Amino acid sequence: MTNSAEAALQPNGGVRQEAAPAAAGSGPKRTARRRVRGFKAAAKDFALGAALPAAALIAWQSASSAGLISPAFLPSPLAILRSFARLAASEQLLHHLLVSMGRAGLGFLLGAAAGLLLGLATGLFRKAQYLLDPSIQALRLVPHLALAPLIILWFGFGEASKVAIISSGAFFPLYVNTFLGIRNADNKLFEVARVLGFSPGKTVTRLVLPAALPDVLIGIRLSMAVAWIGLVVAELIGSQSGIGFLINEAKQNMETDVIFVGIAVFAMVGKLIDSLMRAVERKYLHWRDGYQG
Amino acid sequence: MNQRTAAAAGRQPGKGSLAALAAILPVAALLLWEALGHYGMISELLFPTPSTIARAFVSLAQSGDLWIHLRISSVRALSGYALGGGLGLLLGLLVGLFPRTEKLLDPSIQMVRMIPSLAVVPLFILWFGIGEQSKVLIIAKSAFFPLYIQTFLGIRNVDNKLFEVAKVLGFSRFKQIFRLVLPAALPHVVLGARLSLGLSWLGLVVAELIASSSGIGYMMSDARQFADTPVVFVGIFLFAALGLLTDSLLRLLEWRLLRWKDSYKG
Numbered sequence: 313m314t315n316s317a318e319a320a321l322q323p324n325g326g327v328r329q330e331a332a333p334a335a336a337g338s339g340p341k342r343t344a345r346r347r348v349r350g351f352k353a354a355a356k357d358f359a360l361g362a363a364l365p366a367a368a369l370i371a372w373q374s375a376s377s378a379g380l381i382s383p384a385f386l387p388s389p390l391a392i393l394r395s396f397a398r399l400a401a402s403e404q405l406l407h408h409l410l411v412s413m414g415r416a417g418l419g420f421l422l423g424a425a426a427g428l429l430l431g432l433a434t435g436l437f438r439k440a441q442y443l444l445d446p447s448i449q450a451l452r453l454v455p456h457l458a459l460a461p462l463i464i465l466w467f468g469f470g471e472a473s474k475v476a477i478i479s480s481g482a483f484f485p486l487y488v489n490t491f492l493g494i495r496n497a498d499n500k501l502f503e504v505a506r507v508l509g510f511s512p513g514k515t516v517t518r519l520v521l522p523a524a525l526p527d528v529l530i531g532i533r534l535s536m537a538v539a540w541i542g543l544v545v546a547e548l549i550g551s552q553s554g555i556g557f558l559i560n561e562a563k564q565n566m567e568t569d570v571i572f573v574g575i576a577v578f579a580m581v582g583k584l585i586d587s588l589m590r591a592v593e594r595k596y597l598h599w600r601d602g603y604q605g
Numbered sequence: 606m607n608q609r610t611a612a613a614a615g616r617q618p619g620k621g622s623l624a625a626l627a628a629i630l631p632v633a634a635l636l637l638w639e640a641l642g643h644y645g646m647i648s649e650l651l652f653p654t655p656s657t658i659a660r661a662f663v664s665l666a667q668s669g670d671l672w673i674h675l676r677i678s679s680v681r682a683l684s685g686y687a688l689g690g691g692l693g694l695l696l697g698l699l700v701g702l703f704p705r706t707e708k709l710l711d712p713s714i715q716m717v718r719m720i721p722s723l724a725v726v727p728l729f730i731l732w733f734g735i736g737e738q739s740k741v742l743i744i745a746k747s748a749f750f751p752l753y754i755q756t757f758l759g760i761r762n763v764d765n766k767l768f769e770v771a772k773v774l775g776f777s778r779f780k781q782i783f784r785l786v787l788p789a790a791l792p793h794v795v796l797g798a799r800l801s802l803g804l805s806w807l808g809l810v811v812a813e814l815i816a817s818s819s820g821i822g823y824m825m826s827d828a829r830q831f832a833d834t835p836v837v838f839v840g841i842f843l844f845a846a847l848g849l850l851t852d853s854l855l856r857l858l859e860w861r862l863l864r865w866k867d868s869y870k871g
Contacts, residue, residue: 361712385732442618446627453852454845455807458822460814461829462837466651544724545811556724563727571728579720 387569395569396576405558409577412543412554415471419478420539424532427483431490431531435524436516441491448487456481456538457545464550474546481542485534493527494520526597533589540582653835661835662842670824675843678809678820681737682847685744686805690798693749697756697797701790702782707757714753722747722804723811735816740809747808751800759793760786795859802855806848 369389375381376388383391399405430448434441460477467473497520505515547556555574562570618626635655641647642654649657665671696714700707726743733739763786771781813822821840828836 357708360708364709364713365716442623442626443630447630450631450845453849454841455803455810455848457807457814458810458825458841458844461825462834462841465829465832465834465837541721541723544721545814548723548726548815559724559727563731566731568728568731571731575720575724575728578724582721583719 384566384568387572392569392572392576395567396573399558399570399573405573405577408553408555408558409581412547412556413581415474415546415554416478416539416543419475419542420482420536422475423479423482423539424486424535426479427486427531427535428490428528431487431528432494434487435491435494436520445491448484452484452488456484456542460545460549469550474543474551477546478539478542482535482539485538486528486531489527489531489534490524493524493531496527497523526593529589529593529597533586533593536585536589537582540578540585544578650832650834653838658835658838658842661833662839665836665839671839671843674819674821674824678813678822679847681740681812681820682744682805682809685741685808686748686802688741689745689748689805690752690801692745693752693797693801694756694794697753697794698760700753701757701760702786711757718750718754722750722808726811726815730816735818740812740817743812744805744808747804748801751804752794752797755793755797755800756790759790759797762793763789792863795855795862799852799855799859802851803848806844806851810844 372381372386373389376383376386376391381388387395396405430444434445434448457477459480463476463480464473467476501519501523502515505519510518543554544556547554548560551557551560555577559571559574562568562574638647638652639654639656642649642652642657653661662671696710700711700714722743725746729739729743733742767785767789768781771785776784809820810822813820814826817823817826821843825837825840828834828840
């Protein structure tokens, strides 16, 4: 799990290899020229990367305009944009989005707080680990969305069941990463702390928690992603509001363009949350002297 | 001897006491659950006792329904996994080995990755109906990305020193790929395969819960509508068991394939 998270953190770690700076005669002119060349290369990469989506969009739009694709099956990009504008103007979209974000936020807070607390407990205290960790690891094997029917039976179709579905998903990534982060703290640091005569309290706050912070932040990111996906499912299964409800209603009315709008909103908010967490990570982990890719 | 020193240091308890400590909580919870249910302190409808759940499992297994649903679900999950994972592996290899395909394909794939795979469920149902096709495709979409990303990363993280050695030894490009790049990327690829498998099961659960007329997910959602809680619990335990079983198989494979690896064993 940690591995995959690190992988996600550095999507192209060590891939790019810029031209090595020439040792001799690097006057301002040459730097400028190199910068231009670097800019050109970046533009070329961007053009190559954009070629496929752009071509697909153009083909899609022209095929739709020519009437080759039924709009009920695949509406044209322009139609999707229009219905996005319509939904945004009627403030319906904003309302559903706020409802969804409130649910995801509350579920995330509950699940992640429980995960963090239990992760700290099992990470710091060996007794707690022996007692709790095996049970939690066994529960982790249950696909959290398989619990959805049970949770709906218990809590009904109201808000409580949605929040419970989301928090049951958000719990595990943060728990696992907090536990691992504490246990992966370098033993040499503990020896130094002993030499410096740290009290146990000081060891925990000055050594263990900072050392575990990178893993905890990864856990928070993973938990947020899982919470967001759990939200989709909770709202698809049974709800009266939220983006998932918007999508599901559109499916029943065969409004394919609205489905696309909903999917796009999910993707954008998910990306936004992820970027936000990355920014937080940069702010709090700037002391870390790691490989920057 | 070793054990005694460990015990003397008061650190690691023996295997037996570890298992006993681990079992305290689940066993106590089960006993409490059974007792509370037996004396009618908790609603039988919401929390059927463990013995009721076991009976429901036995009766489902005897009637043969369980095996039909189980077979259908497994076939769906595995074919979706084979399709999505195979494509992910193939594209990951292409993108990892050739910088040109990377520049062309990787940005688009990363863009698609941002779409939560479960949000497209209604779209797939609209396009492909609620038949097998839509389910296999939903599962394939979930299984694609972990394997793609891990294969790509695994190839790109190969130590450059090894390439220098390969150059000194005069490896051909072909030999370089088969003797150096692929073995070095294997740990990541196997990890990707495991992550993909986990997501396939999750995709299956969702696909079957939302729209289906067969499979374990359908059995659970059907049972929920009739408030047949023991059957819901049976479904949850089955999913857990299936996930554990397939993950252990892949771990076995990992152990076989990566025996040569000399790393920290914990």
